[in-house]
Amino acid sequence: MKTIEVQQDLEAPIERVFAIFADHGGYGRFRGIKAAELTREGTREKNGEGAQRKIELGSVTLWEDILAYEENALIEYRIVKAKPNLIHHELGRQRFERLPNGGTRVHWTSTFKFRIPVVGRFLEPRAAAQFQQAFAVMLRTVEKMARA
Structure with missing residues (x-):
């Protein structure tokens, strides 16, 4: 298992930052993307707990279930399906x-492992670095959007 962790302080109000991630x-x-x-849709809020999003990343498609949702505080998700099905996503x-x-301070973690035995252990560090960079870029983009 590999855990990615990114923390950034954004110069934008929490309500706007959260709303962008919750959309x-x-x-x-x-x-x-x-x-x-x-x-x-979620059970109580449209984008809240119980919601599912589908994200297409070129040749990869992910379905993510929203497991926890506290407005302006927390979003937890898990990849429940992926094409191709190469990773197991913990949280x-x-x-x-x-x-x-x-x-707003955003602290983003994601834990995963590759389903491919042996080779997956060698791919995980490289993939983790790429995911970490992508998360950081996304956070900077959210900051710009929230300040506009």
């Missing part, structure tokens, strides 16, 4: 914290 159908706005859609977690200066 599952809007993920197509991010670089590297070909398309995104909300495939199932993704985005925590949001209001900063004294009016900004």
Whole structure:
């Protein structure tokens, strides 16, 4: 198992930052994401717990279930299906914290492993570095969007 961890302080209000991450159908706005859609609404909030999003990353498609949702505080998700089916995703977690200066601290973790025996252990560190970089770029993009 490999865990990716990214923490960034964004100069944008927590309500806007959270709203962008909670808009599952809007993920197509991010670089590297070909398309995104909300495939199932949540039990209480449209994008909340129980919701499912589908994210297309070129040749890879992911279906992610939203496991926990606390407005302006937390989104937890798990990849429940992937094409191709190469990874087992344990958990993704985005925590949001209001900063004294009016900004937002986002702490994002994701734990996964490759389903390919032996070779997967060699691929995980490289994939983790790429995912970590992608998360950091996404956070910078969210900051720009939230400040606009």
